[in-house]
Amino acid sequence: xxxxxxxxxxxxxxxxxxxxxxxxxxxxxxxxxxxxxxxxxxxxxxxxxxxxxxxxxxxxxxxxxxxxxxxxxxxxxxxxxxxxxxxxxxxxxxxxxxxxxxxxxxxxxxxxxxxxxxxxxxxxxxxxxxxxxxxxxxxxxxxxxxxxxxxxxxxxxxxxxxxxxxxxxxxxxxxxxxxxxxxxxxxxxxxxxxxxxxxxxxxxxxxxxxxxxxxxxxxxxxxxxxxxxxxxxxxxxxxxxxxxxxxxxxxxxxxxxxxxxxxxxxxxxxxxxxxx
Numbered sequence: 216x217x218x219x220x221x222x223x224x225x226x227x228x229x230x231x232x233x234x235x236x237x238x239x240x241x242x243x244x245x246x247x248x249x250x251x252x253x254x255x256x257x258x259x260x261x262x263x264x265x266x267x268x269x270x271x272x273x274x275x276x277x278x279x280x281x282x283x284x285x286x287x288x289x290x291x292x293x294x295x296x297x298x299x300x301x302x303x304x305x306x307x308x309x310x311x312x313x314x315x316x317x318x319x320x321x322x323x324x325x326x327x328x329x330x331x332x333x334x335x336x337x338x339x340x341x342x343x344x345x346x347x348x349x350x351x352x353x354x355x356x357x358x359x360x361x362x363x364x365x366x367x368x369x370x371x372x373x374x375x376x377x378x379x380x381x382x383x384x385x386x387x388x389x390x391x392x393x394x395x396x397x398x399x400x401x402x403x404x405x406x407x408x409x410x411x412x413x414x415x416x417x418x419x420x421x422x423x424x425x426x427x428x429x430x431x432x433x434x435x436x437x438x439x440x441x442x443x444x445x446x447x448x449x450x451x452x453x454x455x456x457x458x459x460x461x462x463x464x465x466x467x468x469x470x471x472x473x474x475x476x477x478x479x480x481x482x483x484x485x486x487x488x489x490x491x
Contacts, residue, residue, distance in 0.1 A: 223477050224463075224473070224476065224477050224481050224482055224483050224484045225254040225255060225333075225463070225482060225483040225484075226252065226253050226254050226255070226483070226484060226486060226489075226491070227253065227254070227255040227256075227257045227335060227463060227483050227484065227485040227486065228243075228244075228247035228248075228251055228253035228255065228256050228257060228486070228489070229257050229465065229466055229467075229485045229486055229487050230243065230257065230258060230259065230272065230487075231243025231244045231246065231247045231256060231257075231258065232246065232247045232251050232253070232486070232487060232488060232489050233487050234468070234487035234488045235251075235487075235488055235489065236251075237311045237312045237314035237316045238272065238291075238311070238312070239258055239259055239270045239271055239272055239311070239318075239319075239324075240270070240311050240314065240316035240317075240318075240319060240324075241316065241319050241323055241324055241327050242314070242316045243316075244256050244258070244324045244327045244328055245327045247489065248327070248328050248329055248332045250489075251489035252489060253332060253489065254332065254333060254483075255332065255333035255334065255335050255383075255385070255483070256324075256328055256332060256333070256334055256335065257335040257337065257485055258270045258321075258324060258334070258335070258336060258337070259271060259272040259337045259339045260321055260336050260337065260338055260339060260373055261274075261298050261299060261339045261340050261342075262298075262299050262340075262341065262342050262369050262372065263298060263299065263301060263302065263303040263306045263307075264298075264299060264300050264301050264302050264303070264306075265302055265303040266368065266369070266372060267303045267320060267372070268320065268321040268369070268372050268373050268376055269298070269303070269306055269307065269318055269319065269320055269321060270318070270319050270320075270321055270323075270324050271291075271298055271306070271318050271339075272291075272339065273291055273298075274297055274298060274299075274340065274345070275295070275296070275297055275298070276290075276291065276292045276294040276295055276296050276297075276298060276301065276306065276309050276318075277290040277291070277292065277294070277295045277296075291311060291312060292309035292310055292311055292312075292318065293309060293310045293313075294306075294308070294309035294310075299340065299341075299342035299343075303320075306318050307319065307320060321336075321373065321376045321377075322376050325376070325377065325380060325382070328382060329382075330380075330381035330382050331382075332382060333382055333383035333384070333385065334377075334380070334382045334383070334384055334385070335385045335386075335387055335406075335463075335485075336373065336377070336384070336385070336386050336387070337386075337387045337388060337408065338366075338369070338370065338373065338386060338387070338388040338390070338393040338397075339388075341365055341366045341368070341369035341370070341393070342369065343365060348362060348365070348390050348392070349362060349390070349391075349392075350389040350390050351389050351409055351410055351411045351412060351415065352391070352411075352412065352415050353391060353415045353418050353419060353422075354391050354392065359391065359392055359395060362390070362391075362392030362395075363392045363395050363396045363399070365392065366390070366392045366393045366395075366396040367396045367399070370393065370396040370397050370400065371400060373386075374397070374400055374401050374403070377403075383404075384403050384404065385403075385404045385405070385406055385426065385427065386403055386404070386405050386406070387405065387406040387407070387408050387427075387429050388405075388407070388408060389407075389408045389409065389410070391407070391419050391422075394407060394419065394423050394425070395422075395423065397423075398423050404425075404426035404427070405423050405425050405426065406420070406425050406426060406427035406428060406429050406461075406463070407419040407420050407423075407425060407428060407429065408429040408465075409428075409429070409430060409431075409434070410431050411445070413430065413434055413446055413449035413451045413454075414449065416428055416430070416451070417451065417454050417455065417458075420455070420458070420460055421458065425460055426460060426461060427455070427460055427461035427462065427463050427482070427483070428451060428455045428460055428461075428462055428463075429462075429463050429464065429465060429485070430451045430462065430464050430465075431464065431465060431466075432464050432465065432466070432467060432472060432476060433445065433446070434446045434449065434451055434464075435451065435452060435462075435464055435476055435479050435481060436449070436450045436451070436452065436453075436479070437452075437478070437479040437480075438475045438476060438478075438479050439475060440472065440475070452479060452480045452481060456480070461482040461483060462480070462481045462482050462483070463481065463482060463483030463484070463485055464476055464481050464483070464484060464485065465485035466485055466486070466487060467484040467485060467486040467487070467491050468486070468487055468488065468491070469488075469491060470490065470491050472484075472491070473486065473491035
């Protein structure tokens with residue numbers, strides 16, 4: 216699933232190389248797929264209040280640094296409001312980071328990515344408070360059934376948009392129910408993201424025959440970044456490879472991180488810069 220470059224890890228452009236482009240925009244995708252040299256473009260997907268999939272990371276249009284719906288001096292856009300409570304016209308008119316770029320519909324971004332470049336869609340949220348969605352854990356059958364019902368309409372809209380595309384496609388999420396709802400409808404490649412439990416992520420990967428696992432860089436044993444206090448004896452790279460799954464790690468900022476992760480055997484680096 217993961218394309219290798221010169222024998223090293225594949226390069227995923229995190230939000231279209233968010234460190235050098237206005238994140239999750241058409242311009243970012245174009246730059247990352249072109250001069251940025253990305254093998255994969257990683258983008259975040261959420262619904263608007265009208266249910267349309269758009270490419271955006273945060274819950275609030277105003278972005279980081281304040282509560283949802285409130286203005287922020289470091290806002291992602293010049294608009295306010297919670298994305299999934301706001302109509303599509305308002306969301307897609309919001310300017311991202313003062314760049315002149317606006318929040319795009321998912322299809323608009325996909326249209327700019329050449330077929331030879333892979334697309335990693337991270338399903339961020341189906342339109343609920345994140346804490347109610349139980350991220351980063353395996354779910355009991357009754358809870359999973361309930362959460363799948365929440366995710367299903369959004370997942371179906373996303374799959375409708377991506378249908379017929381020639382790009383390699385990978386759908387990732389911190390939420391088991393998002394991957395479960397995807398599997399109900401499609402055989403597209405999936406990957407659990409995790410930030411806490413490697414064991415839960417590997418279990419989820421097994422349940423849905425995931426193509427990859429996406430750990431944070433401090434979960435990769437054999438690197439200077441490995442945090443044994445959080446991940447103990449887990450060796451996610453060996454466990455994933457033993458099961459035939461790729462390991463794509465996030466979020467890489469420097470060449471030093473990329474070099475050490477490559478030496479530890481990861482298959483992809485999800486990076487904010489094209490020069491890692």
